[in-house]
Amino acid sequence: MTSRAAAAERQAQITRLLLPYVDAPLTGDVFVRGVLPLPHPAEKVRLVVGEREARTPERLRAHETRVRDPYEVLGVLRELCTGTHLYSGDDVSTLMGMMLVQSEDPPPAPPGPDGYTLALLHGLTGPRPRGGNAPGPRLQGFLYRDVDRLRLYCDYLAPSDPYGVTGIDVRPSQPLDELITALPTLIGHQADSGGDPHCQALADLT
Structure with a gap:
């Protein structure tokens, strides 16, 4: 298990890496609209995306993924936001008014x-x-x-x-x-x- 300090630093690295995509598209018309930490020892992070004008929960979608190398997280998020993905009812729930997807991570998209x-x-x-x-x-x-x-x-x-x-x-x-x-x-x-x-x-x- 990763220590609390190491997990917190990795979380901070992921947040810093994703900041440019608040104003520039991550892919297509998808922008980063939030990065949500989960309490230790979950070792997961929730990444919130939406269109440029999306600001309210009903227009946002959160993907839950493992905390790992920040560039791998970026590649996973880009893959999740590219093309069509089918989720079962067990994968989808609601979080703070947003759709939350907790499916298995795909391989990261090439950088x-x-x-x-x-x-x-x-x-x-x-x-x-x-x-x-x-x-x-x-x-x-x-x-x-x-x-x-x-x-x-x-x-x-x-x-x-x-x-x-x-x-x-x-x-x-x-x-x-x-x-x-x-x-x-x-x-x-x-x-x-x-x-x-x-x-x-x-x-x-x-």
Whole structure:
């Protein structure tokens, strides 16, 4: 069983990840309209969706799913909101005036190029683990360079950073942990900026 603290942090990560979909469609004309935590030790979360104009319970639908990796939750929710799904009477009930669906989770929808990019950007801008003295990379900007090529503009969190902004070309489809681990070693790379006026140096991690 996951500890209460770990479950609460995972819940917070899921909430942060879903915030952009309050104003941008998750898929088609479906928007996120709520994220509801369940008391420990349930290890589940309820994700509320509806059309852009949906604000009242009768126009909203909640899906209950396991708390797990936030990007997997996002993929499951996108799959639940895509196409037609049939639910039995045992799967559907009412919650706070909304329809609540408690069916078995489908496999997550593939993230696609933008999903991989979103995961990487969230990984660089999310809260950092406490402890340790080494400064981490700070994301100052980004730019698509191709279908699976992204330029990150990073510097150090330390105020005494001597390097300025480094442009780092990455492939978002690469393993996320490997990319984030490698970034600090590339800050201040002594290569030329390649004509990019937005950085002092440029590194290629593709």
